[in-house]
Amino acid sequence: MxxxxxxxxxxxxxxxxxxxxxxxxxxxxxxxxxxxxxxxxxxxxxxPEAPNGGPPGVEDAAVSAMLRAVAASRLPVCSQQQGEPDLTEQEKVAILGQLYHEKPLVFLERFRTSLREEHLACFGHLRGDHRADFYCAEVARQGSARPRTLRTRLRNRRYAALRELIQDSTVDDNPDFDNLDIVARDEEERYFDAEEPEEAPSPELDGD
Structure with a gap:
């Protein structure tokens, strides 16, 4: 005993x-x-904490939505050999979920460019870590800049369509197009994006 x-x-x-x-x-x-x-x-x-201190079911739904959003992005989930079949969405979500639960900081660092502000609640358990705080702030900044970027892209498409219209039109045969090039230059000044200066047509300078 x-x-x-x-x-x-x-x-x-x-x-x-x-x-x-x-x-x-x-x-x-x-x-x-x-x-x-x-x-x-x-x-x-x-x-990992549930967003806003909610029940586990809320946490699971928020994390699942985040994982699906990252899986649908263009970022590679993992390295693959040439010739291997592409991963299915379900396989991507499974790989991302494992990385998120085992190494959440690595997940945040690697896929932060595909995250949105509503996904930051999934990383509340990392709050206070200086690297996690930096990455979360970066996600918040890119979220606020996204609407402006979308507007800029739309304006650039309008400008490109206008230039294509000029090239496809017979200006000499149609007097209605006499001032079309002037209008195009005005649109160029209004809409051309500073993010793509290399594509901007340089203005012709008068000779000395």
Whole structure:
């Protein structure tokens, strides 16, 4: 009997070390030992938080929406050999989900350009980390700049369509097009985007 009691007492410290510990940059490290009830509580404390402190179902829905948005972007999810078939959306979501839950900071750093402001709530458990705060601020900035970028692209398309109309038109045979080139230059000054200066037609200078 004493031997059995001694063996049980010797196992107590080992079982006390089975709780999950929070790793560096919000990553979780788990020991392969069945958790006890108090371990489940501590594991929940280290898991990603639900947006705005909501229930787990809300967190799952928000994370799923974010993963689908990233999977639909042009960013490569993982490296593939030449000739390999493209990953399906479901495969992309599975790979992204594993990376998000195991290394959320790496996920944020790698795919931040495809994230939107509503996705930042999925990274609330990284708040306070200087790198995570920097990446989240970058996502917020690009979100505020996106409407202006879309307007600029629309204006550039209008300008390109107008230039194409001029090239396809017979100006010499149609007097209605006499001033079309002047109108095009006015549109160019109004709509041409500073993001693409190399495509801007340089104005002709008068000779000396």
């Amino acid at each position: 004493e031997t059995v009691a001694t063996t049980a007492a010797a196992r107590e410290p080992d079982e006390g070390c089975t709780e999950p510990s929070t790793g560096h940059w919000g990553e979780l490290s788990w020991t392969p030992v069945p958790p006890r009830p108090q371990d489940k509580v501590k594991a929940a404390e280290g898991a």
